[in-house]
Amino acid sequence: MATPYDCSINVVQESTYGTYVAPTRAIEFTDESLDWKPERKVGVGLRASSRVLRSGRRVTTMVQGDGSLEIEATTKGMGLLLDSALGTSSSTLVSGSTFQQNYTLGDTPKSLTIQKSIVDSAAAVNPYSFLGCMVNGWSFTTGNGEISKFKFDLDIRDLDTAQTFAALTYPTTPNLYHFALGAVTFGGSVTAPTTTAIASGGTAVTDVRSFELEVNNNLADDRFNFGASGKKAKPTVGIREIKGKFTAEYSANTYRTGYIADTEFPLTVTLTSAESLSTGFATLQFVLPATKLESAIPISNNGDLVTVEHSFTAYDNLTATQPIWVVLRTADTVI
Numbered sequence: 142m143a144t145p146y147d148c149s150i151n152v153v154q155e156s157t158y159g160t161y162v163a164p165t166r167a168i169e170f171t172d173e174s175l176d177w178k179p180e181r182k183v184g185v186g187l188r189a190s191s192r193v194l195r196s197g198r199r200v201t202t203m204v205q206g207d208g209s210l211e212i213e214a215t216t217k218g219m220g221l222l223l224d225s226a227l228g229t230s231s232s233t234l235v236s237g238s239t240f241q242q243n244y245t246l247g248d249t250p251k252s253l254t255i256q257k258s259i260v261d262s263a264a265a266v267n268p269y270s271f272l273g274c275m276v277n278g279w280s281f282t283t284g285n286g287e288i289s290k291f292k293f294d295l296d297i298r299d300l301d302t303a304q305t306f307a308a309l310t311y312p313t314t315p316n317l318y319h320f321a322l323g324a325v326t327f328g329g330s331v332t333a334p335t336t337t338a339i340a341s342g343g344t345a346v347t348d349v350r351s352f353e354l355e356v357n358n359n360l361a362d363d364r365f366n367f368g369a370s371g372k373k374a375k376p377t378v379g380i381r382e383i384k385g386k387f388t389a390e391y392s393a394n395t396y397r398t399g400y401i402a403d404t405e406f407p408l409t410v411t412l413t414s415a416e417s418l419s420t421g422f423a424t425l426q427f428v429l430p431a432t433k434l435e436s437a438i439p440i441s442n443n444g445d446l447v448t449v450e451h452s453f454t455a456y457d458n459l460t461a462t463q464p465i466w467v468v469l470r471t472a473d474t475v476i
Contacts, residue, residue, distance in 0.1 A: 147260040150210065151307050152221055154251045158375040159273035159298040164256045166221055167309035168212055171290065175208035175257050175271055177300045180371075203371040205362075206271060206297030210255070214281070214289035216416045216423035217312035220476035222293055223467055225251045226276040226356070228378070230476050233336040237419025241337055242476060244467040248378055250276060250358070255295070256307055268306045273298025275376050277362065280355040281427065285388075287351075289318040289412060289425075296362045298372055312473070316416040318425050323412045325349045325387070328395070331407040331430065333461060334468050340428045343409050348392045350448065352410050354385040354427060356465070383429070383455035383465055391439045391447040400437030400451075405458060408432045416472070424470035430461035
């Protein structure tokens with residue numbers, strides 16, 4: 142039975158942008174801010190003996206929404222969000238019950254129907270179905286000693302409150318990705334992932350304390366045209382921006398030297414989990430073949446251990462086949 146504290150997020154990819162599809166995958170989330178923001182105008186024509194703007198002159202000229210969804214990084218159930226965030230995906234059987242999902246940048250990311258259901262004080266379940274949800278940007282963080290998290294910033298076309306509550310189906314016993322099972326490489330030679338093998342190689346570093354990645358899809362989200370009842374056409378993707386930062390102990394001059402020389406470095410972050418698969422363990426990996434540092438000069442710390450926050454930008458070096466890969470080894474049989 143629902144209680145006033147219950148809330149849920151349920152998602153599915155749409156066949157047609159902005160057209161409702163009954164959600165099929167419930168997402169465990171840590172925070173959300175999905176909201177509806179219609180554009181309303183009031184006519185200001187003067188009328189004798191009327192000293193206040195008139196209610197009958199208020200109209201809705203455009204409708205749209207936005208907001209964000211934050212989730213913990215889990216070994217199952219993230220595929221739909223990652224596919225919609227990056228745009229292109231593949232799922233390949235490695236062996237037994239182990240699948241590898243690869244996500245890369247695509248020109249036509251899929252839209253989502255996201256049903257947010259909130260239980261009111263009378264224990265009634267109230268579904269809010271947000272249609273045409275496009276990922277405008279997303280980020281990943283794995284803090285020092287913390288559980289890893291994704292955040293998806295969403296552009297929303299429409300809101301439907303007439304749809305019925307869709308049953309919740311959560312992934313079975315997912316595990317979490319977190320700081321303790323992470324590994325980082327910076328520099329060296331990295332072998333790109335294939336459909337059945339995660340990336341390998343690179344120079345392992347053991348001085349990194351935290352990592353953040355942020356990808357901006359730069360959607361053209363202002364496509365309001367006649368004939369659509371004030372609703373936008375599907376946003377198109379702009380030039381992606383891939384940035385991030387990591388904090389490391391000042392233990393050597395590798396980062397400083399590379400920053401000064403503006404050297405290109407491959408960067409990989411690999412997180413394994415405690416979930417055993419038929420081949421190895423469930424794994425989440427980020428592969429950035431061409432990054433350049435934007436900061437690396439240490440600052441004294443009053444006699445304490447010196448750490449440096451290194452910001453970076455990832456580029457297309459026209460050599461690697463992709464500027465970014467997100468790779469999942471998982472028991473999920475479908476995206």
